[in-house]
Amino acid sequence: MGVGMPSITKTLAKRILPQIAIEAVLRRREKRALDLVPDLDFEPSALIASTLFDHSVIFAAQSPLDSDWEADHGAIVRQATEGRIGSAVSAGDRRALYRLVRHFQPKSVLEFGTHLGMSTYYLAQALARNGAGRITTVDIIDVNGDGGAWRQAGLKMPPAEIAKALGLSGHVEFVAEPSTEFMAGQQDTYDLIFLDGDHAASAVYREVAWALGRLNPGGQIILHDYFPNGTRLFPDLQVVQGPYLAFDRLSRENPSIGIVPFSPLPWTTMPGTNNTSLAALVRM
């Protein structure tokens, strides 16, 4: 009999330790790249106040909005979820985004990172239910072209066609452009900005600084892949380092910027967990 670790512990250690080492290397790389970005000016006065972001109300376990949700979710599932959509935001995250839009009733929404359009459909469907509103969704890739992820995912139509089939065309505008170009050429302002595009710390730092200047009063900036303090939220998913490192720098440079992680939600987000990497920036 060996004297060392029991074999189950050894197996776990073999699986987890290399991942921790990889995460440490990635974190150092992200930090170095972020350090090269000069300090940016950002003005958080338009950002929603922390006192107005009541997690327990927005994400209550039961809500009068649940019957709308069941109907809208059912319609989207019929059009868009027969493919391999694991690279999109999780089912539970889509529900949280839907709740957010129903609660705050934004009229103008901007999203970086369209990909399969899964978050887009739920944001747009919630705007439609509210009675008005438009989402501009930006991706560095032409998500509706043959090179779009919808093909590899096995979806039967590209995102613009799915939006049309859902009756959402009037609520969604697709833009194929890197966020840097979009930001350079844009003067519009938004009630809600959802950042799920380039997750590098340097990119998120630039995008948040820009987004703070494009928010209407009381507006919101929502991050995806925010892992508080770089700790794991899901046993089998590696930590994404960029968003939390970007927030760490932003909040050191301007302590009036805070963050409200949405985790845990009162519903399952992925099999076996209620955790989510969604988070809202708030003014303290």
Ligand SMILES: C[S@@+](CC[C@H](N)C(=O)[O-])C[C@H]1O[C@@H](n2cnc3c(N)ncnc32)[C@H](O)[C@@H]1O
């Ligand atoms: C994780 S996916 C977004 C998932 C999407 N929200 C969904 O639910 O289907 C990230 C997307 O961001 C896009 N992206 C990466 N870097 C970008 C950039 N610099 N500007 C715009 N989009 C970018 C990628 O092409 C990819 O489609």
